[in-house]
Amino acid sequence: MLCKTSLLFCLVTAFFILSCVTLGLAGSDFDFPSFQTTSISGEIRNENNVLVSWGTKRLLTEDEPPLNSSLILAAKRTYRKDPLNNFKRYTGGWNISNRHYWASVAFTAAPFFVVALIWFVIFALCLLFICLCYCCCRRVPYGYSRIAYALSLILLILFTITAVVGCIILYIGQGKFHSSTVNTLDYVVHQANTTADSLRNISGYLAAAKLIAVDQVLLPGSVQTDIDRIQTKINSSANTLASKTEDNKDDIAGLVESVRLALIILSAIMLLLTFLGFVLSIFGMQAFVYILVIFGWILVTGTLILCGIFLVLHNVTADSCVAMNQWVQHPLAHTALDDILPCVDNATAQETLTKSKEVTSKLVDVVNQVITNISNNNFSPSFRPLYYNQSGPKLPILCNPFFSDLTDRSCSPGEVDLSNATKVWDNYVCQVSPSGICSTTGRLTPIIYGQMAAAVNVSFGLYHYGPFLVDLEDCDFVRQTFGDIYSIYCPGLQRYSKWVYIGLVMVGLAVLLSLTFWVIYGRERRHRVYTKEHMPKPAEG
Ligand SMILES: *[C@@H]1O[C@H](CO)[C@@H](O)[C@H](O)[C@H]1NC(C)=O
Ligand SMILES: *[C@@H]1O[C@H](CO)[C@@H](O)[C@H](O)[C@H]1NC(C)=O
Ligand SMILES: *[C@@H]1O[C@H](CO)[C@@H](O)[C@H](O)[C@H]1NC(C)=O
Ligand SMILES: *[C@@H]1O[C@H](CO)[C@@H](O)[C@H](O)[C@H]1NC(C)=O
Ligand SMILES: *[C@@H]1O[C@H](CO)[C@@H](O)[C@H](O)[C@H]1NC(C)=O
Ligand SMILES: *[C@@H]1O[C@H](CO)[C@@H](O)[C@H](O)[C@H]1NC(C)=O
Ligand SMILES: *[C@@H]1O[C@H](CO)[C@@H](O)[C@H](O)[C@H]1NC(C)=O
Ligand SMILES: *[C@@H]1O[C@H](CO)[C@@H](O)[C@H](O)[C@H]1NC(C)=O
Ligand SMILES: *[C@@H]1O[C@H](CO)[C@@H](O)[C@H](O)[C@H]1NC(C)=O
Ligand SMILES: *[C@@H]1O[C@H](CO)[C@@H](O)[C@H](O)[C@H]1NC(C)=O
DSSP: HHHHHHHHHHHHHHHHHHHHHHHHHHHHHOOOOHOOOOOOOOOEETTTTOOEEHHHHHHHHHHHHOOBBBOOOTTTTTOEGGGGTTTEEOOOOOOOTHHHHHHHHHTTTHHHHHHHHHHHHHHHHHHHHHHHHHHHHHOOOOOOOOOHHHHHHHHHHHHHHHHHHHHHHHHHHHHHHHHHHHHHHHHHHHHHHHHHHHHHHHHHHHHHGGGOOOOOOOOOOHHHHHHHHHHHHHHHHHHHHHHHHHHHHHHHHHHHHHHHHHHHHHHHHHHHHHHHHHHHHHTHHHHHHHHHHHHHHHHHHHHHHHHHHHHHHHHHHHHHHHHHHHHOOOOOOOOHHHHHHHOOOOOHHHHHHHHHHHHHHHHHHHHHHIIIIITSSSSOOSSSTOOOOOBBSSSBOOOOOTTTSSSSSSOOOOOOOOOHHHHHGGGGBBBBOTTTTTTBBBBBBBHHHHHHHHHHHHHHHHHHHHHHHHHHHHHHHHHHHHHHHIIIHHHHHHHHHHHHHHHHHHHHHHHHHHHHHHHHHHHHHHHHHHHHHHSSSSOOO
């Protein structure tokens, strides 16, 4: 009979979809096994589909000397089918500038998109059949089976509960996912802000260099040009960093908020739909149930597509986490991350450090020469440029933090530290007459003091921020940041994107099956009512 067949058809469809999902997932590259592990690096599939724990793998590779050749990041995780390359396996590893990487990740969600499409088409056909059947064979006498009725009611209740649980998981999961995304974003922005801040501070210190011409003792020309070059570089880095951070932060924060809103609305609507559908079908309001079924049909399709998108998101996050960790662990290898991070090699970084030490040391020497040869000397008035009526207690000399071979040196007693020399020397400034001669006791004219302060500023800036600059240059700073992200933020991000994903799958499938059972139960219910009305009761008969 057409009615029965169409019902059966619906049922078969539902189970077909269910098995399709499971099979599709098992058959694809989808890393379900890694979902079961709590370790964020997870487990990985090697070519033979044998699960290899990443920890073991790392132990194995650590025996080898670090490579300076190309390292493929997250090679095992990203070993997926690439639809852009005849479905051959993609072997390029984590490389966001490679479209094959994106294609192969997106392909992991293909089962969901296929299921969404199948569901959309087949359920439409199903509805059509039911509609036709309703028109053509409404007069056919009903058969009623107690077991079918009970079974459909039990399954309806079961799927409704599953859908509600799925909605709850989805809601909690999206909350946690949102907060871990926001925390991660804040951390990255904070790191970028601190870096830009430090760079601006350095630029400020270097700006003082333009004021240096400490009396007659001129700074070597090469040092002047070095400082200028460094300042230009630092300025542009700070500005680029700040503007990029600001742009990206706003974009990402906007996206995160939209995803959160979408998931909240989705879980609320699904909850409402499940509840309404359940109540309406229990009370047998078939017309309303069919309206809800139409809504549910579209919503389920949307949910399945969203599942696919979240799966891609989850996989990209996991890939990136693994890639970051591998990059941190193999500092010498050339990787895809080097294409997007402007890291210079260790030798250049060390040269910068040497340069900054050299400039610091030279500036301190220059200032000290001025102090010993001019300020602390008592000249006769005939030595006019050098004589400016300096008198009173002698200035303490500046502490040079480096020996002439640029190794670290600690201060001798009686030397002042770079950090507060300016403050100490302030007490030795005299008042000058219009001719530029000290009229009160003191060993520094305000002009000489200003220039010495500028020199100290530059030395201090370079001394204090030099190591930071070098860390930045050879990406040590980025490595630390990535290490932190990997160990602190990655576990949460992965766990909660998984929650959202599982919630979506549960809601999608449970609502899908509920829809089917609203229809099936509604029919069984009508059959029952019809049978009761048209059959003489056994007690009376
Ligand atoms: C590895 O390093 C050595 C010396 O440091 C260099 O000669 C060689 O070309 C490097 N190999 C690659 C593939 O970069
Ligand atoms: C980063 O810096 C910008 C301005 O430079 C500031 O508005 C923002 O609040 C800072 N953010 C953090 C997290 O420090
Ligand atoms: C930059 O300088 C200001 C004032 O000199 C200081 O408060 C701030 O902590 C410095 N920032 C960094 C990152 O060192
Ligand atoms: C020294 O550097 C600080 C911070 O950049 C700045 O506020 C101060 O004005 C500088 N002093 C001189 C004398 O340039
Ligand atoms: C660097 O930036 C500072 C302000 O942050 C500015 O005063 C200076 O002129 C800039 N220097 C160069 C070389 O661009
Ligand atoms: C990453 O992909 C780009 C674009 O395909 C390619 O040029 C680059 O060499 C790749 N990087 C690595 C390390 O494979
Ligand atoms: C860079 O070189 C210095 C010495 O030249 C060494 O101490 C340091 O560990 C090296 N850093 C890296 C990341 O290789
Ligand atoms: C300062 O004195 C030292 C020796 O005390 C001498 O070698 C140096 O040339 C003098 N510098 C100037 C600029 O007079
Ligand atoms: C300068 O700093 C040193 C140590 O950093 C400290 O011992 C000394 O008291 C400070 N002097 C002044 C005047 O602040
Ligand atoms: C030189 O300084 C002393 C104070 O130390 C002052 O009494 C004297 O008048 C000054 N000489 C000139 C020519 O200004």
